[in-house]
Amino acid sequence: MRMELWSFIFSVNLFFAMNVVHSNSATTTTLLGNEGNETDRMALLAFKDGITSDPLGALSSWNHTLHFCNWNGITCGRRHQRVTVLNLSGQNLLSGQTLVGTLSPGISNLTFLREIHLQENSFNGQLSQDIGRLFRLQHLNMSYNSLGGEIPSNLTHCRDLRVIELRYNEFTGKIPIQLSTLPKLSLLFLRHNNLTGSIPPQLGNVSSLINLDLLGNSLVGHIPDDLARINNLKQIVLSVNLLSGTVPSSFYNNLSFLEVFAVVGNQLHGALPPNIGFSLPKLRYLLLAGNQFSGHIPNSLSNVSSLEWLGMDVNQFSGPVPENIGWARNLLTFDMSYNYLGLGRADDLKFITSLTNCSNLNELSIQTNHFVGLFPNSIANLSTHLYWLVIGQNQISGNIPSQIGNLINLKALGIYSTFITGSIPTSIGMLQNLQRLYLGNNSLSGKIPYNIGNITQLTNLDLEYNNLQGSIPLSLANCTKLLRLSLSPNNLTGTIPKQIIGLSSLSIALYLSQNLFTGSLPSEVGNLKILELLDVSQNKLSGEIPSTLANCKSMRELYMQGNAFRGDVSSVFTTLTSIEALDLSDNNFSGKIPKYLEGFKFLQYLNLSFNNFEGEVPKQGVFGNASAISVTGNDNLCGGIPELKLPTCPVLANDRRGKAHVSRVIILVVSVVVCLIFLLCVPASLYSVRKSRKKPSSLSSMEGRHLKVSYAELCKATDGFSSANLIGTGSYGSVYKGILSRIENVVAVKVLNLHLRGAAKSFIAECNALRNIRHRNLVKIITSCSSTDFGGNDFKALVLEFMPNESLEKWLHSKLDGQHQLGSLNFIKRLNIAIDIASALDYLHHHCHTPIAHCDLKPSNIFLDEDMNAHVGDFGLAKFYPRIIQSSSEDQSSTTVLKGTIGYIAPGNKFINFLHPIYSQ
Missing domain, CATH: 1.10.510.10 (Transferase(Phosphotransferase) domain 1)
Known part of the structure; x- marks a missing residue:
C-alpha cells in the first residue's frame, strides 16, 4: 500500500514537473520566436530604406498594417514564421550607390533566408561580405543588375548554397577560388560580367557542379584539365572570353554526361577526336564557332542521336562533311560556314541528302567553303521548319531547284557568289515568310519572276551581278517592308517604275546602276524620305532631276553618273545636308556649281566632271580638298583652289567701272541708314544696358556656338x-x-x-x-x-x-x-x-x-x-x-x-x- 502511495505521489510530481518544463519551454520558444520575428521585420524595413526608387510600387505593402509574412515578395516558414524567401525580381528597384547599406544589416540579418531572387532590377554598388552570414542560403540570384566590385569570397560560409546566379552585372576581379569549397554547389552562372584572370582549377573539386556558365567575360589562359573530374557536369559554357590552347582530351573522355559544350569566340585550336560521338553520347549543343579548330569533322558525330546544334563556323576545318551526318535526326542547327570544307569533288554536297532525315532542322549554313559539284535537288526536301538556308561563296553549279518553294518557312535564303545558272524559279514566290533573299553574284538569266511580289515580308532583295533581262516587275510594289533593293548590274530594260522608286520603306539602299533603264527619274523618288543611298548610275536616263528629290533629307550617298540628265542643279540639293558622297559626272548638267555645297559639313566626295558647268568654283568646305572633288571636263569653269589648276576667273573693265559706281551708291545709302539707326537706337541701348545689369544673359548672348552652364x-x-x-x-x-x-x-x-x-x-x-x-x-x-x-x-x-x-x-x-x-x-x-x-x-x-x-x-x-x-x-x-x-x-x-x-x-x-x-x- 505504501509502495503504491509513493508511486502515485511520484507520478503526480512528475506530471507537474513535466508541465512546468513544457510551460517554460513553450514560453521560451514564444519569446525567441517573437524576438526573431521582430528581427526579420526590422531587417526588411532596413532593406526598404535602401531603395531609392520603386516605380512599380513593389514595396507599397511593406507597412505596419500587414504582418511582414504577407508583404509582397516575402515567404515565411510555417513553423517559426521567419522569412525564408525574398523574391522581388523584375521590379526595376533602384538602390543607392552601394548595397552594403541594404544587404547589411538588412538581408544579412534574415538568418532563416534560403532564397534571394532580386534579378532584373537596378541595384548597383557592391555585394556586402556580410552576405556570408546567411548560412542557410541555398539560392542566390542577383542577375540583370549593375553590381560591381569583386564577388564576395565569404559566400563559402553559406554551406548549403546550391545556385549562384550573378549574370549580366559588372563584377570585376577574379573568380573566387573559395567557391570551390561549397559542397553542394550545382549551378554557377557568371556570364556577362567583367571578370578577369584564369578559370580556377580548384573548381574541379566541386563534384556536385552540373552547370558552369562563364560566357562573356575576359578570362584568359587554358581550360583547366581539372574540370574533367566533375563527372556529373552537364553544361560548360565558356564562350566569348580570351581562352587559348587546346581543349583537354579528358573533356572528351571523362564527361560522359555532358550535354552542352560552348567555347564560341575564343582563341582555341586543335582537332576534335575521332571518337567524340561515342565518348559524349548525350551531347546536345556543340558550339565551337569563332576559334582556330582544324582537322576533319569526325564521322562519329552522326551517332549522337541527341545532337541538336552543331555550330563549327569560322574555324579551319577541312575535308569532307560526313555523308551520314543526317543520322543525328534531332539536329536543329547545322552551321559549317567559313571553313575550308570540301574535297573539290562532284559529291561534296552529298551530305545534304542525309539531312533530309532531320525533320526539325531549322538552320543550314555552309557558305564560304570549298564545296564544288551540282546544286542538289534534295535541298528542296529539307525540313519545312527550315528558316535559314545559306550556301553562298562556294563553287556550286547547276540550277536552283524548281521545288525550292517547298521550304515555306524560310526567312533567309542565300545562294550567292556561286556558278549557278538558269532562271529564278517561279516557285520562289511561295516563300511568303522570306525576309532576306540573296541571289547576287551568280550567272542567273531570264526575267525576274512576277510573283516575287507575293513575298510581302521581304526586307532585303539582292539580285546584283547577274544577267537578268526584262523590266522590273511592278508586283515588287507589294513588298512594303523592303529596306534594301539591289538590281545592279544586270541587263534590265524599260523605265524605272514609279511604284518601285516610290517605296517609302526603302531606307538602306536602292541600287539600280549598270542596267539599260531609259526615261526620266520619276518624281516619286521624293517618297524615299529615309533612304540613305540611291544609285541610278550608268543607265540611259534623261531629263531633269525632279524637285521632289529635296524630300530625301536622309540621303548620304547619291550616284547619278553616266546618264543623260540635264538642267540647272543650283536649287536641287539645298535640303540634302546629310549628303556625304555626290556623283553627277558624265551627264549634261549646266549652270553654276551650287555655292551652298560649301556648307555641307558631311560632304566628303563630290564628282561634277564631264558636264557643262560654268563660272567660278567655290573654295570652302569640300571644295578646299582637291582629292575630294573632281570638276574636269567642264570647259567653262574657273577659279577654285590652286590644286585644281583652273584658269583665273576674268574680271572685265566695264564690270569694274559698273561695280565701282554701284559701290559708291551702296556706301552712300549705307552711311545714311547707319546714321538714322544710330540716332534711333541710342536711347534703346541705354535702356538695355540698365536692364542687362538686372537680368542674366539669354541664349542669344552666348559666346560662340556652345551654351555655357555652371x-x-x-x-x-x-x-x-x-x-x-x-x-x-x-x-x-x-x-x-x-x-x-x-x-x-x-x-x-x-x-x-x-x-x-x-x-x-x-x-x-x-x-x-x-x-x-x-x-x-x-x-x-x-x-x-x-x-x-x-x-x-x-x-x-x-x-x-x-x-x-x-x-x-x-x-x-x-x-x-x-x-x-x-x-x-x-x-x-x-x-x-x-x-x-x-x-x-x-x-x-x-x-x-x-x-x-x-x-x-x-x-x-x-x-x-x-x-x-x-x-x-x-x-x-x-x-x-x-x-x-x-x-x-x-x-x-x-x-x-x-x-x-x-x-x-x-x-x-x-x-x-x-x-x-x-x-x-
Whole structure:
C-alpha cells in the first residue's frame, strides 16, 4: 500500500514537473520566436530604406498594417514564421550607390533566408561580405543588375548554397577560388560580367557542379584539365572570353554526361577526336564557332542521336562533311560556314541528302567553303521548319531547284557568289515568310519572276551581278517592308517604275546602276524620305532631276553618273545636308556649281566632271580638298583652289567701272541708314544696358556656338541631382534628367564621379570625341561643365540630348517600365536599330576627320529617341586613330587589344546578336 502511495505521489510530481518544463519551454520558444520575428521585420524595413526608387510600387505593402509574412515578395516558414524567401525580381528597384547599406544589416540579418531572387532590377554598388552570414542560403540570384566590385569570397560560409546566379552585372576581379569549397554547389552562372584572370582549377573539386556558365567575360589562359573530374557536369559554357590552347582530351573522355559544350569566340585550336560521338553520347549543343579548330569533322558525330546544334563556323576545318551526318535526326542547327570544307569533288554536297532525315532542322549554313559539284535537288526536301538556308561563296553549279518553294518557312535564303545558272524559279514566290533573299553574284538569266511580289515580308532583295533581262516587275510594289533593293548590274530594260522608286520603306539602299533603264527619274523618288543611298548610275536616263528629290533629307550617298540628265542643279540639293558622297559626272548638267555645297559639313566626295558647268568654283568646305572633288571636263569653269589648276576667273573693265559706281551708291545709302539707326537706337541701348545689369544673359548672348552652364544651373535643372531624376548609372558616373531653363529643353546631365580612377580621363576622352563629330545616330552633346560644386570640390559633367526611350539594354532585358511594354522589339525594329548602329560606326570609322573606335559598344550605351531611332553614346573609352596609321599594317596590329565591355556578335554572315536571338541563349 505504501509502495503504491509513493508511486502515485511520484507520478503526480512528475506530471507537474513535466508541465512546468513544457510551460517554460513553450514560453521560451514564444519569446525567441517573437524576438526573431521582430528581427526579420526590422531587417526588411532596413532593406526598404535602401531603395531609392520603386516605380512599380513593389514595396507599397511593406507597412505596419500587414504582418511582414504577407508583404509582397516575402515567404515565411510555417513553423517559426521567419522569412525564408525574398523574391522581388523584375521590379526595376533602384538602390543607392552601394548595397552594403541594404544587404547589411538588412538581408544579412534574415538568418532563416534560403532564397534571394532580386534579378532584373537596378541595384548597383557592391555585394556586402556580410552576405556570408546567411548560412542557410541555398539560392542566390542577383542577375540583370549593375553590381560591381569583386564577388564576395565569404559566400563559402553559406554551406548549403546550391545556385549562384550573378549574370549580366559588372563584377570585376577574379573568380573566387573559395567557391570551390561549397559542397553542394550545382549551378554557377557568371556570364556577362567583367571578370578577369584564369578559370580556377580548384573548381574541379566541386563534384556536385552540373552547370558552369562563364560566357562573356575576359578570362584568359587554358581550360583547366581539372574540370574533367566533375563527372556529373552537364553544361560548360565558356564562350566569348580570351581562352587559348587546346581543349583537354579528358573533356572528351571523362564527361560522359555532358550535354552542352560552348567555347564560341575564343582563341582555341586543335582537332576534335575521332571518337567524340561515342565518348559524349548525350551531347546536345556543340558550339565551337569563332576559334582556330582544324582537322576533319569526325564521322562519329552522326551517332549522337541527341545532337541538336552543331555550330563549327569560322574555324579551319577541312575535308569532307560526313555523308551520314543526317543520322543525328534531332539536329536543329547545322552551321559549317567559313571553313575550308570540301574535297573539290562532284559529291561534296552529298551530305545534304542525309539531312533530309532531320525533320526539325531549322538552320543550314555552309557558305564560304570549298564545296564544288551540282546544286542538289534534295535541298528542296529539307525540313519545312527550315528558316535559314545559306550556301553562298562556294563553287556550286547547276540550277536552283524548281521545288525550292517547298521550304515555306524560310526567312533567309542565300545562294550567292556561286556558278549557278538558269532562271529564278517561279516557285520562289511561295516563300511568303522570306525576309532576306540573296541571289547576287551568280550567272542567273531570264526575267525576274512576277510573283516575287507575293513575298510581302521581304526586307532585303539582292539580285546584283547577274544577267537578268526584262523590266522590273511592278508586283515588287507589294513588298512594303523592303529596306534594301539591289538590281545592279544586270541587263534590265524599260523605265524605272514609279511604284518601285516610290517605296517609302526603302531606307538602306536602292541600287539600280549598270542596267539599260531609259526615261526620266520619276518624281516619286521624293517618297524615299529615309533612304540613305540611291544609285541610278550608268543607265540611259534623261531629263531633269525632279524637285521632289529635296524630300530625301536622309540621303548620304547619291550616284547619278553616266546618264543623260540635264538642267540647272543650283536649287536641287539645298535640303540634302546629310549628303556625304555626290556623283553627277558624265551627264549634261549646266549652270553654276551650287555655292551652298560649301556648307555641307558631311560632304566628303563630290564628282561634277564631264558636264557643262560654268563660272567660278567655290573654295570652302569640300571644295578646299582637291582629292575630294573632281570638276574636269567642264570647259567653262574657273577659279577654285590652286590644286585644281583652273584658269583665273576674268574680271572685265566695264564690270569694274559698273561695280565701282554701284559701290559708291551702296556706301552712300549705307552711311545714311547707319546714321538714322544710330540716332534711333541710342536711347534703346541705354535702356538695355540698365536692364542687362538686372537680368542674366539669354541664349542669344552666348559666346560662340556652345551654351555655357555652371554647376548651380545644372543643380537647379536636376532638382539638386535628385534621385527621382536619376535615369542611369555607368562606369564613371550617373546620368540625370533635367530641364535647362535658358533653352527650355529636356536634357540628360552626365555627372562624373571624380573619385573613381579614370573618370577624369573618361571626361576628356568623351569631350575630345564628341566635339568634332556630328551624325544623326550619335548622341549629341549640348555642352560641358568643368567647375566646382558648392563645397569647392571639382565637378565635371556633360549635357547631352535626352533620349525618352532610354537604352537598348532595358528594351532587351526589362519587362515593364510603367509606360512601355519592354522586351517586345519585333524584327523590323531590331533591324532598324542595327542599321542605325552600323551607320554610326561606319561614320566613326570611315568618315570622321580622325577615325574613332568606340571601344565599349553594348546595349546599355545605345539610346533610343522618341521615334525608336538608335543613337550611340558614352565615348569615355574612345580611341582616335589618325588616318596615316590606317595604311600601316604594323600599326593596325597594335590596336587589337580589347577595351571596354566584352560583348558578342555571332560570327559569319548573320544578323547581329539581338537580331538572331537563338545565338544569345
